[in-house]
Amino acid sequence: MIDVIVAGGGPTGLMLAAELRLHGVHVVVLERDAEPPPFVRSLGLHVRSIEVMAQRGLLDRFLAQGQQHPLGGFFAGIHKPAPDRLDTAHPYVLGIPQTTTDRLLAERAVELGTEIRRGCELVGLSQDEHGVTVELADGTHLRSRHLVGCDGGRSTVRKLIGVDFPGEPSRVDTLLGEMEVTAPPETVTAVVTEVRKTEKRFGLGPVGDGVFRVVVPAEGVADDRAAPPALEEFKRQLRVFADTDFGVHSPRWLSRFGDATRLVERYRVGRVLLAGDAAHIHPPVGGQGLNLGIQDAFNLGWKLAAVVAGWAPAGLLDSYHAERHPVAAGVLDNTRAQMELLSPEPGPQAVRRLLSELMDFDDVSRYLTEKIIATGIRYDFGAGHELLGRRLRDVRLKQRRLYELMHTGRGLLLDQTGRLSAAGWADRVDHVVDVSEELDTPAVLLRPDGHVAWIGEDQRDLLSHLPTWFGAATD
Numbered sequence: 347m348i349d350v351i352v353a354g355g356g357p358t359g360l361m362l363a364a365e366l367r368l369h370g371v372h373v374v375v376l377e378r379d380a381e382p383p384p385f386v387r388s389l390g391l392h393v394r395s396i397e398v399m400a401q402r403g404l405l406d407r408f409l410a411q412g413q414q415h416p417l418g419g420f421f422a423g424i425h426k427p428a429p430d431r432l433d434t435a436h437p438y439v440l441g442i443p444q445t446t447t448d449r450l451l452a453e454r455a456v457e458l459g460t461e462i463r464r465g466c467e468l469v470g471l472s473q474d475e476h477g478v479t480v481e482l483a484d485g486t487h488l489r490s491r492h493l494v495g496c497d498g499g500r501s502t503v504r505k506l507i508g509v510d511f512p513g514e515p516s517r518v519d520t521l522l523g524e525m526e527v528t529a530p531p532e533t534v535t536a537v538v539t540e541v542r543k544t545e546k547r548f549g550l551g552p553v554g555d556g557v558f559r560v561v562v563p564a565e566g567v568a569d570d571r572a573a574p575p576a577l578e579e580f581k582r583q584l585r586v587f588a589d590t591d592f593g594v595h596s597p598r599w600l601s602r603f604g605d606a607t608r609l610v611e612r613y614r615v616g617r618v619l620l621a622g623d624a625a626h627i628h629p630p631v632g633g634q635g636l637n638l639g640i641q642d643a644f645n646l647g648w649k650l651a652a653v654v655a656g657w658a659p660a661g662l663l664d665s666y667h668a669e670r671h672p673v674a675a676g677v678l679d680n681t682r683a684q685m686e687l688l689s690p691e692p693g694p695q696a697v698r699r700l701l702s703e704l705m706d707f708d709d710v711s712r713y714l715t716e717k718i719i720a721t722g723i724r725y726d727f728g729a730g731h732e733l734l735g736r737r738l739r740d741v742r743l744k745q746r747r748l749y750e751l752m753h754t755g756r757g758l759l760l761d762q763t764g765r766l767s768a769a770g771w772a773d774r775v776d777h778v779v780d781v782s783e784e785l786d787t788p789a790v791l792l793r794p795d796g797h798v799a800w801i802g803e804d805q806r807d808l809l810s811h812l813p814t815w816f817g818a819a820t821d
């Protein structure tokens with residue numbers, strides 16, 4: 347039997363598949379579309395996702411395909427210099443189109459032995475105490491021990507398991523596409539600068555080869571957002587907002603997106619779990635959705651692998667919902683706040699000016715920035731040291747960096763004392779004796795996702811904490 351079926355080969359599903367394969371899990375990705383889509387939705391990776399790639403030894407591939415930009419300007423588009431003292435070794439935004447991110451993640455998943463079946467749409471499912479049976483559009487069935495719905499905002503898996511998706515419906519649609527323009531570049535820049543003073547959901551910028559990415563508010567909310575808009579609609583709306591259609595022509599692709607904001611009530615029903623857009627949707631302000639999905643997968647992968655391997659302690663799989671649901675709720679809230687700040691109405695504009703002034707205080711700027719780049723997340727592991735529950739940044743050790751030790755996806759005991767032992771967990775936890783000037787704790791136990799599970803120097807205390815995350819010791 348297949349261990350895990352992942353429905354959906356977007357960034358979340360591909361990241362999850364790769365994480366599962368690191369632990370030898372038999373995983374099959376079912377992807378409805380025969381070919382990857384041409385649409386470029388996400389434009390980049392934020393710090394925590396960049397760190398995730400570094401933790402798995404993938405960052406060089408992403409850096410080679412992307413462009414590093416200074417941090418800042420992504421909270422409701424309010425431009426301020428990056429705050430001082432950000433707690434990361436990677437203080438930048440990595441500009442990289444989603445089509446490239448998806449390709450790199452697919453390559454990685456396949457390298458690790460994932461089977462990706464394209465043109466395979468999941469249309470039905472049932473589960474019992476031993477596994478999940480999945481029905482495909484061609485009428486065939488597959489059986490697995492677990493199923494993860496990474497099938498996007500309109501998730502079929504979510505609907506089939508009857509999980510509610512409460513929140514707010516779309517109030518406005520936005521048109522997005524890539525096309526050529528006949529207007530000279532200086533006209534484009536001048537007009538766009540003027541329009542953006544009042545309409546923040548407007549943009550026209552070059553993406554290379556004479557092609558422009560065009561963003562403009564749509565006339566209304568579409569019944570079927572999957573149906574692409576016509577070029578004529580772009581022209582009409584450009585004229586409404588800019589008094590010119592810039593002579594747009596020769597579209598590469600045209601799409602529309604809404605601003606619905608929704609979050610599932612449960613991330614798990616029995617053997618079926620949800621991740622990425624299947625679990626949460628929100629407007630793309632701040633560029634967080636893909637990042638959130640990748641980080642869901644990073645949280646879930648090792649836990650589900652532990653269940654498959656049979657060593658997962660009680661409650662480990664449920665900690666996925668407990669940890670990630672509040673994170674998504676926080677992202678939804680910051681996008682709601684940002685959407686208010688983008689409104690051209692006088693009230694929100696006044697709040698925007700006030701917030702802009704407040705962001706001149708470094709602490710305020712850092713607080714808002716950390717919300718978006720997702721480095722401030724602290725999972726609730728109980729009271730204790732300020733690092734407990736947080737991910738540890740990529741500290742420099744004597745001869746290497748911390749994240750170089752985490753490529754295998756196993757737990758890590760970083761021991762600056764040389765007196766500790768995790769011998770009973772040697773198949774799940776690497777024990778490294780090394781020192782870092784950046785770390786003033788004797789030892790830390792890191793989960794495979796880099797979050798600090800224990801801090802201390804007492805062997806007996808360590809032995810009492812290891813089973814919480816890594817199960818029983820082997821003899």
Ligand SMILES: Cc1cc2nc3c(=O)[nH]c(=O)nc-3n(C[C@H](O)[C@H](O)[C@H](O)COP(=O)(O)OP(=O)(O)OC[C@H]3O[C@@H](n4cnc5c(N)ncnc54)[C@H](O)[C@@H]3O)c2cc1C
Binds near residue numbers: 635
């Ligand atoms: C205009 C726009 C700009 C954005 N910009 C950013 C940004 O800058 N940064 C950022 O982080 N995020 C951004 N996002 C959000 C980001 O694109 C999504 O959050 C991200 O794609 C979610 O990834 P996913 O894998 O969860 O879902 P998806 O990318 O939607 O992938 C789901 C996959 O499942 C497949 N599928 C669906 N149904 C089935 C089925 N029944 N059976 C099998 N397969 C199925 C689909 O074909 C698809 O390939 C943006 C979104 C939009 C619309």
